[in-house]
Amino acid sequence: MGAERHRASVSDVAKRARVSISTVSRVINRPSVVNEETRQRVELAIRELNYHPNVFARGLMLRRSETIGLVLPDLHGEFYSELIRGANRRAHEMGYSLVVSSAKSDAEAQALLHGLSRRTMLDGVAVMVSELNRRIRALLAEFRVPVVILDGVVEGEMHDSVVIDQRGGATALMRHLIDACGVRRVIFVGGLETNVDTIARLEVCRALMAQRGPGLADSDVYHLDYEYETAYRFALSRVRGWAGAGHAVFAANDEMAAGIIAAAVTTGVRVPEELSVAGFDDTRVARMTRPALTTVRVPLSDMGATAMDLVCRRLEAPDRPPMHLSLNPQLVVRESCGAVRPAAVG
Amino acid sequence: MGAERHRASVSDVAKRARVSISTVSRVINRPSVVNEETRQRVELAIRELNYHPNVFARGLMLRRSETIGLVLPDLHGEFYSELIRGANRRAHEMGYSLVVSSAKSDAEAQALLHGLSRRTMLDGVAVMVSELNRRIRALLAEFRVPVVILDGVVEGEMHDSVVIDQRGGATALMRHLIDACGVRRVIFVGGLETNVDTIARLEVCRALMAQRGPGLADSDVYHLDYEYETAYRFALSRVRGWAGAGHAVFAANDEMAAGIIAAAVTTGVRVPEELSVAGFDDTRVARMTRPALTTVRVPLSDMGATAMDLVCRRLEAPDRPPMHLSLNPQLVVRESCGAVRPAAVG
DNA sequence: TTGTAGGCGTTATCAC
DNA sequence: GTGATAACGCCTACAA
Secondary structure: OOOOOOOOOHHHHHHHHOOOHHHHHHHHHOHHHOOHHHHHHHHHHHHHHOOOOOHHHHHHHHOOOOEEEEEEOOOOOHHHHHHHHHHHHHHHHOOOEEEEEEOOOHHHHHHHHHHHHHOOOOOEEEEOOOOOOHHHHHHHHOOOOOEEEEOOOOOOOOOEEEEEOHHHHHHHHHHHHHHHOOOOEEEEEEOOOOOHHHHHHHHHHHHHHHHHOOOOOHHHEEEOOOOHHHHHHHHHOOHHHHOOOOEEEEEOOHHHHHHHHHHHHHHOOOOOOOOEEEOOEOOHHHHOOOOOOEEEEOOHHHHHHHHHHHHHHHHHOOOOOOOEEEEOOEEEOOOOOOOOOHHHOO | OOOOOOOOOHHHHHHHHOOOHHHHHHHHHOHHHOOHHHHHHHHHHHHHHOOOOOHHHHHHHHOOOOEEEEEEOOOOOHHHHHHHHHHHHHHHHOOOEEEEEEOOOHHHHHHHHHHHHHOOOOOEEEEOOOOOOHHHHHHHHHOOOOEEEEOOOOOOOOOEEEEEOHHHHHHHHHHHHHHHOOOOEEEEEEOOOOOHHHHHHHHHHHHHHHHHOOOOOHHHEEEOOOOHHHHHHHHHOOHHHHOOOOEEEEEOOHHHHHHHHHHHHHOOOOOOOOOEEEOOEOOHHHHOOOOOOEEEEOOHHHHHHHHHHHHHHHHHOOOOOOOEEEEOOEEEOOOOOOOOOHHHOO
16 A cells, blocks of 8 residues: 555556556557557556556646536525536546636636636636626637536537526416416516526516416516525515415525515415415425425526536537527425425425 | 637747747746846747646646645535535635535545545545545545545544534533523434434533533434424424423524424424524524524534645645644524524524 | 657756 | 756657
């Protein structure tokens, strides 16, 4: 165990197996072309010396590091945790390591991407930024390795992308609310007005309420900040007024939905009898509210894994036209909107 | 932008600046020793050619990659998310990239560590495993780069470590329960019996109840699995029996505590009037129960950051004796045990 | 099938 | 101050 002080190199192995270094190299890279007997001798020497190719020297020749980068706007919370988890698992399955980074502000993102593109060490990179502005796009275009965009699309560039079908998910939820739960009035509680996900969900909500219901009142649209506490405080004074037969709250994420349910409980509004509450994302909280949350599962782990797939596919076929994948969210019916379908309760 | 097809190298820069490659190298590594005028000429050429040193060639000479590894038992959930976040931030502050990996089972951990130790690419590595058995320890000893153990200590090896002072945290909580809340009976709900954190917390609980209270009844000790749902189901049928003046549940994590509070609400047991409930970790859920959870904040983000610090310090001084750091958890008093101290409510 | 020799892009060690 | 030149450890024509 760890006997020799300095790492064995090809020439050490070659000496011990009484062959040349090229033969050793061949045993490692194209074993089939070398004579059975010599091969075994070399392999023995490799094992005896506990030899492993030096990654740097290898990278210098092959220009590959077997490492993929993952850039996210933040690492805080369950959302990114799932994404990283999916990406990490798939990356390892394919023999790659994953290096993660985060950049919260736009300036940070620029600095980070700039830094990454110079360090040639990454074989490819998956990027999710809060804002895909011109400067960021220019930075992404400078990468000489495959770039996959998460949750956004860059037209006109050689970038693959993977997005979540927000509209599909929101549509499924709204249909459930209107058709299965008989909802006639919806109170929409979104994140910031500028948030693209919130925008998409609101648009769908408005469209479906116009098309299959009495429409969505502008006075029933609120923009908060995705936080539990904010939603709880905000709802405390209003939830009484929201209550009513066929009334529902569509919160743009689970945490706000949980806050609203808590406010309802506090003020004695019964969910779902007097008010339905729906969330979005299906994070861990969704199972921890009473009643449990009806929500939309966003396949974050899949998104991470798919991103790694796309990086690798492009590594294999650099000139194939860009692929844009869309992942389908899934309606998860629990108890907070009535209409329980036991089979779907998670 | 990106005009030239192939990356510029030192010799390209040297040619353009009409100097030798050694001068270029010096400008990059020890600018002070080169003549002001030539330096400027070289720097200009570097900018014009958009030159960046090749990481592989650099690593080959310097044997450094500016990359640190982080190995965790899992990536799922907020717990690890915080750890990664802290580690990532600090690593970047010090000019390092972070590569994360996870290995759930013992076998996976062994395979992963084995793989990592051969890839010399990492300058150091921080490792957290669920079980520090002999095989794992042997693997860790084989690393030729600094290894920092998270949440565990390996005696006799040259490994730094950073742990959470579980006992201190549990003690603070128990004191608060006994002294400030007047608790006389504690129901302990832990994770698996083999879990080291659970063991430590239980021991403290037992000791303090014996020392400053009527003792902890064996029939009041339960071992579940750290999951919300399990605790909820389990508590549903018993929480009525647990209720009583001066009675408290000490759950070994916040999720179980949240499940127990939910069960109490469902069965009409008032918290904290009839039953105090305390958690551990201070994850996001702690703020999302009604009443909000009194718990112990475990500085996960700090632990990640500290681990990176230790790796770097050892890189600078490889022969310094191993350091074992202990991070202090902090009591967070909210509402679930009575005795609200407004200043501490988060 | 195997060995020799050259090069990948840096940094380090010498002379000058 | 600066410039040849030799490593670093590996891969790969090409020659044998």
